[in-house]
Amino acid sequence: MSEVEPVDELSVEATPEPETDHGALVSWSRGQKVLHPSRDAYVALVSALHDEGYHVCTDLTVVDFLTYDAPRSLPEGIDPERFEVVVGVHAHATRSRLRIRVQVPADDAVMPTLFEIHHGSEAMEREAYDMFGIVFDGHPDLTRILMPEDWVGHPLRKDESSGRIPVQFKEAPTAR
Amino acid sequence: MTTTDPAPHHDAAPSLTDEGAQELSSADVRASARRLLEQGAVLRVSEADVAAAAEASRLESERTGIPVDETMIINMGPQHPSTHGVLRLMLELRGETVLRCKPIIGYLHTGMEWMGEELTYLQGPTNVTRMDYASPLFNELAFSMAVEALLEVEVPERAVWIRMLMTEMNRISSHLLFMATNGMDIGAVSMMLYGWREREEVLRFFEKVTGLRMNHNYIRPGGVAADLPAGWRDDILHLFDLIPPRLDEYDVLLTGQPIFRERLQGVGPITTEECLALGVTGPLLRSTGYAWDLRRDDPYLAYDEVDFDVIVGTHGDCFDRYAIRLAEIRESIAIVRQILDRMPSGDYRVQDKKVTPPPRGRIDESMEALIHHFKIFTEGFKVPEGEVYVAVESPRGELGCYLVSDGSSHPYRMHIRAPSFVNLQALPHMMHEGLMADGVAIISSVDPIMGEVDR
Numbered sequence: 001m002s003e004v005e006p007v008d009e010l011s012v013e014a015t016p017e018p019e020t021d022h023g024a025l026v027s028w029s030r031g032q033k034v035l036h037p038s039r040d041a042y043v044a045l046v047s048a049l050h051d052e053g054y055h056v057c058t059d060l061t062v063v064d065f066l067t068y069d070a071p072r073s074l075p076e077g078i079d080p081e082r083f084e085v086v087v088g089v090h091a092h093a094t095r096s097r098l099r100i101r102v103q104v105p106a107d108d109a110v111m112p113t114l115f116e117i118h119h120g121s122e123a124m125e126r127e128a129y130d131m132f133g134i135v136f137d138g139h140p141d142l143t144r145i146l147m148p149e150d151w152v153g154h155p156l157r158k159d160e161s162s163g164r165i166p167v168q169f170k171e172a173p174t175a176r
Numbered sequence: 177m178t179t180t181d182p183a184p185h186h187d188a189a190p191s192l193t194d195e196g197a198q199e200l201s202s203a204d205v206r207a208s209a210r211r212l213l214e215q216g217a218v219l220r221v222s223e224a225d226v227a228a229a230a231e232a233s234r235l236e237s238e239r240t241g242i243p244v245d246e247t248m249i250i251n252m253g254p255q256h257p258s259t260h261g262v263l264r265l266m267l268e269l270r271g272e273t274v275l276r277c278k279p280i281i282g283y284l285h286t287g288m289e290w291m292g293e294e295l296t297y298l299q300g301p302t303n304v305t306r307m308d309y310a311s312p313l314f315n316e317l318a319f320s321m322a323v324e325a326l327l328e329v330e331v332p333e334r335a336v337w338i339r340m341l342m343t344e345m346n347r348i349s350s351h352l353l354f355m356a357t358n359g360m361d362i363g364a365v366s367m368m369l370y371g372w373r374e375r376e377e378v379l380r381f382f383e384k385v386t387g388l389r390m391n392h393n394y395i396r397p398g399g400v401a402a403d404l405p406a407g408w409r410d411d412i413l414h415l416f417d418l419i420p421p422r423l424d425e426y427d428v429l430l431t432g433q434p435i436f437r438e439r440l441q442g443v444g445p446i447t448t449e450e451c452l453a454l455g456v457t458g459p460l461l462r463s464t465g466y467a468w469d470l471r472r473d474d475p476y477l478a479y480d481e482v483d484f485d486v487i488v489g490t491h492g493d494c495f496d497r498y499a500i501r502l503a504e505i506r507e508s509i510a511i512v513r514q515i516l517d518r519m520p521s522g523d524y525r526v527q528d529k530k531v532t533p534p535p536r537g538r539i540d541e542s543m544e545a546l547i548h549h550f551k552i553f554t555e556g557f558k559v560p561e562g563e564v565y566v567a568v569e570s571p572r573g574e575l576g577c578y579l580v581s582d583g584s585s586h587p588y589r590m591h592i593r594a595p596s597f598v599n600l601q602a603l604p605h606m607m608h609e610g611l612m613a614d615g616v617a618i619i620s621s622v623d624p625i626m627g628e629v630d631r
Contacts, residue, residue, distance in 0.1 A: 029562055029563050029564060030325050030326065030328065030562060030564045032564060032565065050206075055452045055453075056452050056455055057455050058455060058567070058574060058576060058593060059565065059576055059578065059591075059593040061578060061591045061593075063563075063580050063588070063589045064589075068582050068588060069582055069583075070561040070582040070583045071561075073561070073562060073563065086563075086578065088565055088576070088578075088593075092452075092468060092473070095473055095474060097474075097565070099565060118453065118455065119212055119213070119453045119454050119455075119601070120453065120454040120455025120456070120598055120601060121455070122218075122601060123597060123598065123600070123601050124598070127597075131289075140218075140220055141218075141220035143222060144282075145281060145282060146281065146282040146285040146630060146631075147282060147285065148282070149222060149223065149224075155287060155290060156289060156290055
């Protein structure tokens with residue numbers, strides 16, 4: 001974004017090239033390895049990792065960064081977006097975990113599904129859709145999983161008015 | 177490292193069992209994932225679709241005079257006693273055979289992940305402890321370990337061993353509860369009384385240590401809430417005089433009993449590859465003969481310093497899942513006996529003034545201590561920004577906690593990877609082409625806790 005390159009001589013000398021893995025930029029968070037692929041490269045990356053032994057998709061969730069004030073922990077070259085889909089994969093043979101974080105813009109909250117590679121992501125993607133409204137393209141049954149079928153809104157979004165709607169235990173006259 | 181191995185990623189892999197490496201090649205998992213898809217055990221329709229289809233087929237059969245469809249969709253739960261709370265299943269049946277099934281969850285959804293963002297890190301354990309209410313200490317442990325990873329604090333040794341002691345005791349109580357409910361679901365109603373009776377003895381120990389039978393809020397970021405009370409060693413030894421003979425009674429009552437075995441053996445089989453494709457962990461995965469236990473394979477706390485076996489099954493059926501849990505109680509007892517021998521002395525929580533409130537005695541004499549205490553409990557402590565995922569082996573499988581911090585005293589995002597939530601996905605595949613009556617045994621053998629499924 002900014003035109004001025006911040007010159008950090010120490011880090012430039014130590015790592016002239018940014019660390020990448022399967023073409024995705026790598027960052028480390030508290031000793032845990034995180035990959036940052038683009039949305040287009042996401043499925044190919046997970047598929048390649050699956051071929052390398054990352055057979056288990058342990059976790060899939062979303063973070064809504066709408067009201068996040070601190071600087072985002074992203075490697076240089078990744079533009080921060082409002083949503084971030086966080087996927088954990090686990091290789092049992094080498095006992096190594098990887099976390100994949102994909103930026104998803106708010107005005108186009110669509111992600112490709114992992115269902116074809118990891119069947120276990122089905123319920124997790126449904127939960128991500130239910131709670132955050134991220135649409136998983138190609139998912140076999142993208143319906144609400146925790147909220148009622150006719151619910152409007154996505155409760156874990158930061159701009160959702162969860163908790164600010166008074167609970168009415170019997171029908172009361174309202175403006176709506 | 178140079179290698180000419182055709183599968184280099186297997187080369188570096190340590191073998192999982194005495195019988196050599198049991199790692200799976202990618203093709204196996206892929207093929208079985210495809211098979212799961214073709215088998216079509218999962219029912220993917222909405223209630224409105226079901227109602228519309230039923231109406232259409234009723235009109236059709238009225239017109240022609242013959243029934244159109246041989247299958248029917250029925251509803252089971254959420255108030256069914258064998259569903260362990262509020263699990264609801266939509267079942268497609270042909271006669272008495274289950275064709276497809278769809279677990280419908282969310283009846284216990286109380287927005288606990290949202291609540292986790294509202295509470296401070298110090299209050300967090302009170303929230304997560306209510307997720308998996310049969311093994312609350314594991315939730316607290318996963319959450320606390322995630323907070324500590326963000327804070328980058330080291331927990332004192334005694335706190336680590338107290339955590340191990342308490343979670344292993346919790347594994348015993350959770351599996352005892354499984355013995356009770358599994359027995360009752362199969363029709364061995366007396367097991368309900370025996371299992372709860374033994375569990376109550378363990379809960380009595382918890383009450384003495386933590387003050388509460390359940391929802392302890394005992395394991396907190398930085399250590400544990402209080403040191404072990406006087407006489408804790410005798411209490412455990414008393415428990416271990418009591419429980420093992422009762423487990424032998426279970427063997428007589430259940431393990432060796434022909435009716436019980438008939439109900440469980442060969443029922444609801446699942447394979448290793450299917451489990452991995454579905455992300456299933458815990459006793460379900462181990463019942464397929466795949467030795468995978470985070471306590472051994474991704475050691476946390478001090479599990480690398482104690483000696484224990486990972487129990488595996490062979491057939492991946494309901495009986496294996498029962499037998500594994502019974503054996504894991506005995507294994508946990510063996511672990512706790514080692515902990516009794518090796519419990520170190522020292523502090524039960526980290527003496528980091530940022531995280532730990534001052535001792536009670538200091539509050540009476542020091543104004544600063546009082547302010548410090550007040551600040552920690554009203555504002556909470558601040559956690560440096562970052563994100564981290566920490567997993568522990570709960571009685572149901574991998575229980576993970578993903579935390580994102582923005583540097584304030586509340587988590588920006590708190591997500592719990594609940595083992596029951598993921599394991600429930602295996603239900604349609606295990607029930608596929610089985611009898612309706614076996615469905616109850618299969619649900620029971622998954623041992624889902626709806627509190628953590630719905631969160």
